[in-house]
């Protein structure tokens with residue numbers, strides 16, 4: 001088993017939520033520091049740097065390192081799940097031994113906003129119509145789902161997901177939103193982009209996160225229990241929303257099947273599902289794409305608070321992008337929670353001895369997906 | 377001179393023809409001759425089979441509402457001032473899907489729209505040089 005790969009350190013930036021005055025790069029660095037400390041590995045041993053949002057050149061210089069393997073793949077919020085597969089390939093091929101993966105985004109407090117390249121199709125053919133942020137694109141996809149599978153049952157499912165996720169957040173001291181939420185609160189929240197209420201949408205925070213991933217050989221001498229990568233897959237099938245082949249069937253259908261196949265596992269083997277919840281709809285349609293239920297059956301799958309604390313399908317136990325944190329490219333935090341749950345470090349929200357976790361990141365406008373399966 | 381506050385597209389080499397035609401109130405698509413398939417957005421080399429054998433073809437401007445959203449909050453001030461407004465994906469008669477706005481619906485609300493409704497192109501002249509293709513609900 002010498003070619004096994006493990007995540008051996010995880011960390012967030014020092015403070016997350018509303019952190020005025022800290023830049024995105026500072027969140028990268030603090031998270032990197034905390035993840036390395038968690039692993040017990042010195043920064044001198046890091047020879048691979050994977051990141052998204054900034055070029056690895058910018059991050060490496062800021063951290064003061066000279067990596068021999070780098071990857072700045074940016075496919076949106078799923079990037080940091082996709083980096084698991086990239087790190088695995090690079091380590092196995094001998095390009096590097098210890099990979100640091102970093103994320104940082106002052107999504108709430110950044111003093112500047114990125115400007116879109118006008119030559120990109122989205123800038124030319126979608127932005128002039130007001131499709132300039134994720135709610136506009138994802139809500140159109142949700143409208144189509146409602147049309148096909150029924151508006152009322154879709155609406156109920158979205159409310160179930162919002163409420164269940166908040167219940168988990170109430171058990172997470174780092175969560176940004178921890179007030180109780182009822183289904184009435186959900187239905188009464190203002191419209192952002194019909195069919196999305198405010199409480200269908202992820203929050204916007206300042207946060208960084210990082211993890212350290214390495215070979216079994218390096219992992220065996222470290223202070224914390226290694227969390228093994230059993231399966232990982234990536235893909236994307238469009239960039240702008242009008243080009244999505246099927247608004248109700250994201251590419252996670254492909255990455256999930258491949259990750260399960262690589263891990264040699266089935267759905268019933270999964271103890272924890274960490275599903276990118278940019279919106280309630282993202283969760284609903286991703287559960288179907290991953291094969292936890294059939295297309296259109298998501299509403300029954302999540303009914304009766306099945307994904308809430310105490311329910312029989314543990315999902316998004318951190319409180320998710322909906323309530324815990326969402327800096328912009330949230331996928332990193334799916335990894336951190338899965339690792340901590342598998343290690344048994346999550347306090348009041350700790351599941352009973354979970355052995356496996358499935359992580360699924362979605363990036364862009366339901367455009368990209370990365371799936372990973374981890375185990376103790 | 378122009379007080380248009382929303383986002384103005386910047387035509388690129390491949391799309392100049394498209395935008396020239398919209399300013400003449402025509403909607404044109406790029407078409408792959410190998411597949412006999414029109415596609416959106418305009419690219420010289422086709423996405424269906426990666427062929428260089430492509431040409432321009434005029435769209436009928438008719439299509440159906442494929443998906444929509446009613447935007448209440450926009451980060452762009454020009455759009456916010458017009459909220460709520462309708463963004464939509466239109467499936468054109470020729471096959472391709474494109475995003476646009478549905479216009480001409482007073483006080484947009486979901487009960488006034490139904491996916492599958494027929495729509496027709498109209499043109500919104502936003503500058504001297506540029507018109508955006510938008511859609512109205514067709515009389516059925």
Ligand SMILES: [Zn+2]
Nearest residue numbers: 408411424425
């Ligand atoms: Zn073709």
